Amino acid sequence: MGEDIAPGAVLDLDDLQLPASRHTGRRHILSILVENKPGVLARIAGLFSRRGFNIDTLAVGPTDDDRISRITLTVDGARHPIDQVTKQLHKLVNVLKIRDLEPSETAARELALFKLAAEGEARGQIMQFAEIFRGNVIDVSKRSLTVEVTGTDDKIEAFEELVRPFGLIEMVRTGEIAVARGRTTT
């Protein structure tokens, strides 16, 4: 903003434009570096709830530096103004860095475990699907199979859709983690 304003002293106020819409309409992956201190996750979760923001997925883990943890969370940009979300997060003293990852420049993965009712013919079909999705069968019983699938949330949702008709006993997902593509740090 301000780039398109003509030089000189004259300015038509009508030329002043607002920044682009605050609702982006897409899902955002926020990668947040925080100090590894007690209560930090509660501060972030509390901030989301009191500002009325919804967290779709959340993953927390250590980084290569033991004083710093990484929180990866996904937020729906159609429902929430992402700039408000990130600006409010930045106000937390323990939050060191926030990156709103650009989907095309990001490698994101999630791990999901599917426990499926699997008897008779279904067993073979499920294992075929697992193979196509490069999943692994990690547990077998007489009446069930548990399949591990890794990928983007689209891939995991596609697998879920395929195997649900066999009888989905339960599903556990980690929430996405992500890293910026290329040499730059996330």
Place this chain on the structure above:
Amino acid sequence: MRAVDAIVESLKAEGVDTVFGLPGGANLPTYDALYDGGLRHVLCRHEAGAGHAAEGYAKASGRVGVALATSGPGATNLVTPIADAMLDSVPTVFITGQVRTDLIGTDGFQEADTTGITMPVVKHSILIQDPRDIPSAIAEAFHIARTGRPGPVLVDVPQDLSRAEIDYEPIDSVNLPGYQPTQEGNAKQIKLAAKALANARRPVIYAGGGVINAEASKELIELCTSDAFPVTCTVMGLGAFPAPHDQWLGMLGMHGTRSANYAMDEADLICAVGARFDDRITGKLSEFAPRAKFIHIDVDPAEISKNVPAHIPIVGDAKRILTKLVREYRALGADRSRLDGWWERIAGWREKYPLGYEDSADSEIKPQYMVEAMYQATGGEAIITSDVGQHQMWCAQYYDFPQPRRWINSGGLGTMGFGLPSAMGAQVACPDQQVVCLAGDGSLQMNIQELATCVTENIPVKIFLMNNFYLGMVRQWQELFWDRRYSGVDMGRTPDWVKLAEAYGATGMRATDKGELLDVMKGALATEGPVLVDVQVTKEENCYPMIPAGQAARDMVG
């Protein structure tokens, strides 16, 4: 030395001279250190009183206010002042005792999860886990409380850790990688703002409490008077621009003047400085200032475009930004006469809708008259604190604040009971100034116990009680919007305020006649020590004008 002695030394190193508080089991060690630690401790009668006193101290002086409380109920009693300080950006540090570390999480006696309970209403909080961290924690708390957008910081100290022996070294710098408030505004944006102001035909400067926090009143006046910019302030900003003044439109918002609200409504450019477009300002958001472009200057980036999208956002310290903006603006040599038409329009509103009320024909004291009498009695020179309700709004309307830090009230949270303890804190911070608490009869009873503190500590605040025997603002809403069904607003048998004052050891006075009011007030101001004046005013008077909640400036009534 003992960790608690390090707390006292750390406080002194931060320039603290006075703390407000109340002891208990978990902060007994701290109180032992206070016994001969060289700080003034004001023993309050309730932790809420201590917390609001710390706020009053901070608002009157600009220095960080400090309140202490014990664990559990002591800490939970501080929650309201903490929330109040958060919403009004008051630099404050709250130090609470916590149960021993081996008891934390066991529902121990007087245990409460203080950091958890206060998390949504603090700027930051620190639960001490290693006694050696205490000096740096206190230094960080003060740094965070007073810099950027000021606010409350809580330090929770478990009892056993406070008794530990530590090596105390004064802290000379804090290292907070995640906390780097922006100070300097973007130069290009400032230039653009200057240009927008120079080309506006119907500009309004809209200033809030941030101007006072940034000590930027002088710079605000310079900006406004570098041209003929009309200026209005929020209830938190009153005094940032001196009233009365040719360019002063009065307060804006729900009980603001018509001139201020209509000017906002018709403006083509609004320059907000240290103000946050609260719903009491905007009313119906979709109809707020529909023709305006917005410059928004704020130290908190999250305020930009939170409620109203900004065309020219400038993040940073208001004092520095305004200094540069004035320089840029003057360089443009704008033609002052372009605003003549705008001023004609404003003059029309001023003439047609002056702030006013119908005075009584007899001896009855109208509440607005009481505020005018208070202005006369104090010569407009006192620090005025207020509670929350009609009296607060009448004071904001009818008392012309000539400079910053003269008007201390609870704007964001709207905390009844704020007036007396904050007056107490203001008087401690400014012992040579006249401090007056304009109280409501509903609000005053919420923290009346602090009158004992004032008497014991010889804090000579003067309380002018606007007594209408009602919870007046709620009654007004019931009259206007709830078909006069007065539910839960009649105060019934109120105390004999004169006797009550005397029971506390203060002086009690009463005024029921317009003719005697000014003399009674002057007499009270001339009396030594704390005085409570019961001023009995019109019972059912409404505060006008008013934008009904959720409506637009054009819908003003009264």
